[in-house]
Amino acid sequence: MQKKIARRAFAPNQMTEGPSPFHIARFITRCFFKLAIFLEVAGSALGDDYERLESATKRWLDLEQRIAEEHNAWKSQRKVLSQSVKVLEASIGELTEVLDNLKVSAEMRSSEFAKNEHTYEDQEVARAYYAGKLDxxxxxFLRFRAFVPDxxxxxxxxxxxxxxxxxxxALGARAQILIAAFTRVEEFNRSVTMDYVSRELADGRDVMVSVLYWGLARxxxxxxxxxxxxxxxxxxxGWVWHDRPEYIQQIHELVQIHGQTRPPSIQSVPGKVFHELGGEK
Structure with missing residues (x-):
């Protein structure tokens, strides 16, 4: 097509000997116009390829940097993990040994438990016996509380x-309470004890009376x-009070002797003595 246009542009006119200036100018203008279009299209395509290449290169560099960082981190963690594996292997060995010891201990405990089971049954029988005695x-003790002295x-x-x-x-705790109470009663029964109590007389007067206990007998x-x-x-x-006007002097002197306000002397006071067979004497 271009060859045809060129031939037409430079073909001699039938009426003249050469091409006219108008045709030459139009031909040159068309050539420059086509060249400009070609250069614009080529430049635009080349610019797009450069931008894509630059973007791909940047992504490739970023990827290489990340790969290097991950590789370094993996090397560091690999060393730590290797040490952790060694520690865990050592711990597994120790735990295995402990487990074996526990198995041996469990077998021994099982044997002891079988023996203790029989012992427990015997203890339950003994406990029932002592519980009955404690009751x-x-x-x-509760019956004794009815006639305990003041x-x-x-x-x-x-x-x-x-x-x-x-x-x-709690049999032990109950037994200790009863033992302490009966021990105190036994101490009182083996001694002569002075006490002072308020007593209302027949005329309505209240007087402080000295009471001399001879244990639990009188x-x-x-x-x-x-x-x-x-x-x-x-x-x-409880304790019953009996008037003894005939023994006022003897009882009064007996109280004074115990209080160490007069010298010791023999006094005759009412009382009964029981011999071993339970009779009176």
Whole structure:
């Protein structure tokens, strides 16, 4: 097509000898126009390829950098993991040894448990026996509380409160309470004890009376002036007071001797002595 246009542009006119200036100018203009279009298209395509190449190169460099960083991190972690594996292997060995020891210990414990089971059954039989005995002593203590002397009443009340608060299953604790109470009673029964109590007389007067206990067998009481005397005997509902006007002097002197306000002397006071077979003498 271009060759045809060129031939037409430079073909001699039938009426003239050569091409006209107009045709030459138009031909040159068309050539420059086509060249400009070609250069514009080529430049645009070349610019797009350069941008794509630059972007791909940048991504490739970033990827290489990340690969290097990951590789370095992996090398560092590999060393740590290697050490951790060694520690875990050592721990596994120790735990295996401990497990073997525990198995041996469990077998020994199983054998001991079988023996202890028989021992436990024997202990349950013994416990039932001692629980029954402890109940008997508790009942005996409660019966004794009915005729305890005034001197021991507060201590016995405390012991009874402890028994009521104690766990029935705790045989040891209950036994200690009863042993302490009966021990105190035994000490009192083996000694001569002086006590002072308020007593209302027949005329309505209240006087402080000296009471001399001979253990749990008997007691003698007298007013401070030595004008009234009593003999006390234990009963089912407490100690019973009996007037003893005929023994006022003897009982009064007996109280003074115990209080070390007069020299010792022999005094005759009412009382009964029981021999081993239970009879009176």
């Amino acid at each position: 008997e002593f508790t009942e005996l 001197y021991l009443e507060e201590e016995m009340n405390t012991a009874q409160e402890k028994l009521e608060m104690a766990d029935p299953i 007691a003698y009481a007298v007013d401070p002036q030595g004008t009234i005397a009593w003999e006390l005997k234990p009963g089912l509902e």
